[in-house]
Amino acid sequence: MKNNHQLLIILSALLLVLPCRADEWIRINQLGYLPRSIKVAVFMSEEESIVENYTLVDAFTNETVQTFHAPRPTGKSGSMKATYRLDFSDFTTPGTYYLKAGKAISPHFPINPHVYNGTADFLLNYMRQQRCGYNPFLKDSCHVHDGYIVYHPTKTGQKIDVRGGWHDATDYLQYTTTSANAIYQMMFAYQENPESFGDAYDAAGLPGANGIPDIVDEIKWGLDWLNRMNPVPGELYNQIADDRDHAGMRLPNKDEVDYGYGPGNGRPVYYCSGEPQVRGKYRNATTGVASTAGKFASCFALGAEILKEYYPELAAEIGGKAAAAYQEGVKKPGACQTASVKSPYIYEEDNWVDDMELGAMELYRMTGDGNYLNQAMEYGRREPVTPWMGADSARHYQWYPFMNMGHYHLAKAGNQRLSREFIRNMRTGIERTYEKAVESPFLHGIPYIWCSNNLTTAMLTQCRLYRQLTGDNTYAEMEAALRDWLFGCNPWGTSMIVELPLYGDYPSQPHSSLLNAGVGNTTGGLVDGPVYRSIFESLRGVNMTGIPGTPGQDYERFQPDLMVYHDALHDYSTNEPTMDGTACLTYYLSAMQKEGMEQAGIRCDHNRYVNGGIVRTDPSKKQITLVFTAADKADGADAILRTLKKHGIQGGFFFTGEFYERYPDIVKRLLDDKHYVGSHSYGHLLYMPWENRDSLLVTRQEFEQDIRKSYETMRKAGIDYKDAPVFIPPYEYYNKEIAVWAKSMGLQIINFTPGTMSNADYTTPDMGTKYRSSRFIYDKIMEVEKKEGLNGHLLLIHFGTDDRRTDKFYNGYLDKMIKTLKRKGYTFVPVREAVGI
Structure with missing residues (x-):
């Protein structure tokens, strides 16, 4: 035993010194x-x-x-x-x-044109997770006692209601600085690309459409809070809580930090005094309030426009506050920094003319008052280029927001001379970044300071807006490289957004209390991104510790010389999701979805999705799509084809590999009649156990092998996979992992619209209470139609059923159903036309 142990030690040592294969x-x-x-x-x-x-x-x-x-x-x-x-x-x-x-x-x-579909909405998962007050992810409330005023000349110590908003990152601090920028960026995204956003959640952030785009729900949540942070004209607040919050990882609804008001019983709310603030040995460098005041003004002015359709009273209230907030910035020029007590880490914003420029532009757009345009122009000329662009380093959030949206609006103001000037300013910032980017194989010229991914997103936005304004494609390749960097075209080969795409390499151990507590991941969150090695090595408490039992990923083999990125729970410098960075990416991803829809010739994606699968097409249209599945039975072939031909309907047919091999003549008849013929998998695998939809019975490799085999069989029948890009999963049963595995292969899952029970036509009398007769199914379809309509429904009928079922729905009831629904004004639309793919 001893000799064997020594041999193992020698072998291990040899392995350590032998070089790895290149x-x-x-x-x-x-x-x-x-x-x-x-x-x-x-x-x-x-x-x-x-x-x-x-x-x-x-x-x-x-x-x-x-x-x-x-x-x-x-x-x-x-x-x-x-x-x-x-x-x-x-x-x-x-x-x-x-x-x-x-x-x-x-x-x-x-x-394909659909690769960005749903990605901007996906980011909102993280925004909902970050909600303070009622948190829909935890289905519980937190920080309901906020807060107590500090630094106000007459109101210090008084209670103020500032519930709501979002936690900034993994800690539970809340800043006007980052929250206002997040609100503005989401409003801009919605204003520019409204067709890219869906409605799957209600105002509380819980599943269920409420007739309002989800991004508008999130904007409203933020503006409600921002409105509370400006209770009366001239009274602006900049921050809730401080770094005493950093008392270990805990869930927000379990936050018992004591700021002197009792454990968990309210937090300090910092008034914008315009003077340096200190509570402990660290002192910020505040010089005024304009950086905060400008953010209030731009959010309130644009928010009044965005919300007027859905929340006219709130829109009028914040619209009325916009000018007063702006005037506070005029009266007290300068930057308003955040405050800390125990550590030196704060948002060190020291520029402010960009915030006042944007505030003035939004007030000009709201009021038409030319004085605001002139003031915006004067502010804009004081900082022609955001200083980090082309720089090698900067202090934390020193020049923020990281992109000057005011320049873009001035360039669009209708004055040619002004337009040329501010387009030139935008181009100069891009060119400075490009000069650094050409030195990188990834064409990435961003300084690797804390939150470098936020800088990447800002430059990405500036490149796209510049290209749209000018038609100049000089920097289009850098724009694409910045975009691709965020999704894996980087030294580490990893996406920088948690679970996007779920089938890829993404941050699996982000710095998160949710993950630490085992209650979930920070789905949709953009992580900080790589930092200079010198920054990582100088920070307090940052380390490579991962989730208990799972080591952190250090990517040591791929780390460039000067910077590092890690996927480890306790590397808060590179792997912490941030609320503002995530919100800022909504514009670009929504623009990419819109571009894809334009390439596909589609105006808007009105499909309804569940776990990534389309379960209903446009609910505003009185259209129905008939889809049929089969594993090994085809007894309905003659009746179904005869009925569809009689009514001039093109159906969607989804078959397993066994079906294609058994019934080539039927497949040919369907193709000759111009029906859509697609995949129902090859082996009719059960992907998940019936009792636990969140688990899996197949690996990704097994899924892909089965799908490839399915399409190989279809190819022999004359069906190319590019002509059959939608498929119905076996047993009409799938989860979000299956849907994204399919998407990675260029396929889109569709499924029947629940409620009508048309899919129960396979049941047999021996199933007892689960048996559904054809008459029952027909009546149920008509009941649903009468109660809520069948607009956009995908009605699924089986192409063949067990011999024990003698009451076949396709014999008579299919024809009767089509006749009735046609009389009610419904049209029957082919599957690809209906889903827009």
């Missing part, structure tokens, strides 16, 4: 790419490597679809001795592909 990788945008967009991957190798060509391969057929030559070499990067940019932008055919270069093969990725 390897190669291709980094991609894991979400995928729009067909008509810039598409560039990055090849990197740990050894000297010359790449002369690279190929794009169809992931379903493994056939090379295009070979590209002369990739752009971009030199050494950290431990990578060779890197190349692999440009395949000219390839625009929708499908699912992977890249091959050298010895490396990329993960597969889709190219």
